[in-house]
Amino acid sequence: MGQHWANLLICAGTGCVACGALKVKAALEEEIKKHNLQDEIKIVLTGCNGFCAKGPLMIVYPDGIFYQILTPQNIPLLVEEHLLKGQPVKDLMYTPPGEKEPIPLMNDIPFFSHQVLLALRNRGLIDAESIDEYIARDGYLGVAKALFEMTPKEIIQTVKDSGLRGRGGAGFPTGLKWEFCAKAKGDIKYILCNGDEGDPGAFMDRSILEADPHAVLEGMIIGAKAIGAHKGYIYVRAEYPLAVERLGIAIDQATKYGLLGKDILGSGFDFEIEIYQGAGAFVCGEETALMISIEGRRGMPRPRPPFPAHKGLWQKPSVLNNVETFANIPQIILNGAKWYANFGTEKSKGTKVFALTGAVNNIGLIEVPMGIPLRKIIYDIGGGIQDRRKFKAVQIGGPSGGCIPESLLDIPVDFESITQTGAIMGSGGMVVMDETTCMVGIAKFFLEFTQDESCGKCPPCRVGTKVMLDILDNLTSGEGKEGDIERLEELAMTIRETALCGLGNTAPNPVLTTIKYFRDEYEAHIKEKRCPSRSCTPLLKFEVNIEMCKKCGKCVKVCPVDAIAWEKKQPAQINKEKCIYCKTCLRTCQFYAIE
Amino acid sequence: MSKLTVNDLKKIKEDYQSIFTLRGGSYRAKVTIHMGTCGIAAGARKVMNTLMNEITKRNIKDTIVTISGCAGLCSHEPMATIELTEMGPVKYVDLNEEKIIKILEQHVLSGKIIKEYTLIE
Incomplete structure (x- = not known):
């Protein structure tokens, strides 16, 4: 028998395996055997392909056709149509958000076509165990x-x-x-x-x-x-x-x-x-x-x-x-x-790998040349924000990094430019946030992390981050006081100067950058006891704004405890005794009518 | 497994060349066998298997083979399209095992079109 004419490259990174890639592989093997194609077609398990949002996924070579979100149930059709009759299955291909025609070839999909692979040159292309x-x-x-x-x-x-x-x-x-x-x-x-x-x-x-x-x-x-x-x-x-x-x-x-x-x-x-x-x-x-x-x-x-x-x-x-x-x-x-x-900018050469995640459509692992504008990563590669929401900030550099706002999206991604914003390049975490994310809350989230992970050896990190966290706790529960922002800034500067290692030195960065770019949100939490992104539960009233309510009744259907009363052509009403403050109605209401 | 030398590394690379030509590498020739129901019924799979065997036997590394659906001329199946990088696509009709070997030898390897096997308008 001759060599294989086709190679099926199945992503077997942790993400795709968790989504059932190995079951897809088993189904493929069975189906291929059923059609007696096992000597013609080779199945290869590769490492992470990168497009994690669409897993389990598979590339069919020689044509380079990209199949996404596969289940064992899809496989009989795929094998019969594509591998037996040569007709790729459109329904299993990638279609960009808002468009109708699928893009068959992996290299034509914007998520892949804007990337430059150096460190990841073998990703999704070789059997990681060979x-x-x-x-x-x-x-x-x-x-x-x-x-x-x-x-x-x-x-x-x-x-x-x-x-x-x-x-x-x-x-x-x-x-x-x-x-x-x-x-x-x-x-x-x-x-x-x-x-x-x-x-x-x-x-x-x-x-x-x-x-x-x-x-x-x-x-x-x-x-x-x-x-x-x-x-x-x-x-x-x-x-x-x-x-x-x-x-x-x-x-x-x-x-x-x-x-x-x-x-x-x-x-x-x-x-x-x-x-x-x-x-x-x-x-x-x-x-x-x-x-x-x-x-x-x-x-x-x-x-x-x-x-x-x-x-x-x-x-x-x-x-x-x-x-x-x-x-x-x-x-x-x-x-x-x-x-x-040749790749990159004057001071930052080569490429950088990022784990692009959060509120973007195309979550995954990407490698881009240094100097690429942040906007290109989020909109061209990342495919923009999910559910047509508005972009708010991108967090770069993990707990040591910071949040970069919309106004700075055109900066090039290189060590110097990112540092200037107050964030750091870091190891490559890139979390995109939309308008529903509270920036005080996100600062608190990252500080909770560093506070928890602080080894306790030096007091600035051990005690300082705890005091900062207490202040943030107060802000998000409606107990913020005038002067809290200034106290946070002072503590942050002290910790930055005096902590023993990088963990402590950089721990205040998420707080500092969110204060720098989203000070109004901090102020709203303190002065008005209001969370502008309606995310901090203690600051929410759980009341329907009658002027904004379009009387559609959508909130009623999603409430898990039947706490919302509504009649046709009437605004909804929330029964606070029954309400468990889960915020499902808030997320569902497209008119921001629940406060 | 014995210890490798630098030459062994290069040998492994060469052995795998056809696989990576297949996985998105650059190729010199592409053969598309039309595998509609009509093609399969007329013996396209046999043609395909013969071609793959021959490619292996001759250790050809810069040619890829793929399949496509019905080309619309069911009465002339099995059919194949040959694309060389330096030449436009050429369609061959009414193929059998013998013809595909000849096409491989003359067209794919030597760049000479076999006119009598091609699709005549």
């Missing part, structure tokens, strides 16, 4: 070049020239970091990968580790040669079981092929990698805490200097880079610094 498929996509050729054709100095120079900056958040130049460590004295050095991703709504590292684990291993081997390390650790949360499993498979395969271990590719260079599973403490993403955690102690930051490049893991010179940073390295080595520096 080292051969990775190698077939130029895999480990970067290692071959680094080990046989380049000196450590040349590797570092290439990475420096490429302009690559750390993708974990702060954006420190990677080549410079490597140079510090390479120059540090010591015979034992370590190279570490930070996969302790913990920002709410962020899943960049997980997706890379699940989709293309070998790219991270390859980046680490190249880094090891550059700084002279022979042992590496990947710190990844235990909550990422699939990422841990695929990393384990990748390390085993690479070791069997002699790409890890002694005498890699016969070059004489030795390097091995161990996975260290973290227990899920957010603070362990901080470099010193991460190293202390690997040493087996409770993960808490320590003051710097000494910097890890001189005294890191077990007091030895160490380099810690983010997952995405490492995933960029092989291509930089293979294609050269100039090639990489």
Whole structure:
């Protein structure tokens, strides 16, 4: 029998698996067998394809046709029509919001066509558990070049020239970091990968580790040669079981092929990698805490200097880079610094991976060139705001970041511009919020997170964030006082200046940026005891505004406790004794008539 | 599994070339077999299988094969359309296993259209 004429690439990232991708795969296998096509068509499980909102999804090659939201029930029709008779099934394709005609080809869909894939170049394209498929996509050729054709100095120079900056958040130049460590004295050095991703709504590292684990291993081997390390650790949360499993498979395969271990590719260079599973403490993403955690102690930051490049893991010179940073390295080595520096802006080179989530239509994992306007990400790639609501803010950088308002949507996405707004680039969380989100509430949400995750070592973070949180609690429950905003600002500045580590230093950012751009909302909470986005329950009256009520009766139908009375052509009335304040009516009313 | 050398890496890459040509890579030739009910009844699947076997046997890596629905000329099935990057599409009609091998040899591999098998207006 000949080779397969078609490949079906099913996304098997955590998101799609949770939506039933494996059941779809089983149904496909059964149906394909039924039609005796098993020798003609190959099914491949890939890592995250990126378009998580539409999972489970599948791409049919050779044509590159994109199928979305598949269920096992769709499969018999799909196999018969497309794979047997050559007629792609329109009903299962993607149709942009508000349009009628579907877009058959993946590369024509705006979500994909505006992206530039460097770190994610293999996403949704290779079997994440096959080292051969990775190698077939130029895999480990970067290692071959680094080990046989380049000196450590040349590797570092290439990475420096490429302009690559750390993708974990702060954006420190990677080549410079490597140079510090390479120059540090010591015979034992370590190279570490930070996969302790913990920002709410962020899943960049997980997706890379699940989709293309070998790219991270390859980046680490190249880094090891550059700084002279022979042992590496990947710190990844235990909550990422699939990422841990695929990393384990990748390390085993690479070791069997002699790409890890002694005498890699016969070059004489030795390097091995161990996975260290973290227990899920957010603070362990901080470099010193991460190293202390690997040493087996409770993960808490320590003051710097000494910097890890001189005294890191077990007091030895160490380099810690983010997952995405490492995933960029092989291509930089293979294609050269100039090639990489072609992407991006003057000071921020290359691309950035974001986890786009929240109120946009197209939730998913994206990679865009640095310098792309924020508006393009949200409207062209993200497909705009769900349910035709209005955009309000986008939160970038997770709990360390901030909220950027509509007026700044045309700024380019690069390290400098984002920092100027008061947010930070961060590791790539991008949460879009619509008009129904209360900005005081969102500041409180992020502060609750950092407060909870504060390790407690330094008082500014331990006590300061708690005091700030108490004030926000008061605001959202109608007990705000004059002067609260100023108190928040003062506390924020003090914490920022005095906290021990990045977690504390940046914890006030969500509060500061929301005060900066949405001060009127804070004031409304304090002076009028009113929540403009009608989101803080204690500030709501749960009354129908008779002037605005269109008497449609929609609220009556959705009320779970029958607390709303209504007769045709009459405004609705809420019975407060029965009402459980669930806000279902509020969300349903299109005329904002419930206050 | 033995330890690899740099040449082994390149060999693996070569072995997989046809798979990644298929998965959205650039190809030199594309063969579309028309697989409507009429095509299948006339033996299109046999033509397809023969073609795939031949492609494997000859280790051709820059050609992809796909299927499409009925082309509208049911009486001339099985049919195939050949597209080379340097040439417009050419439709072949009334195919059988023998003809598709000849088309592969002469048109797909050497760029010579076999006029007597093509669709004559």
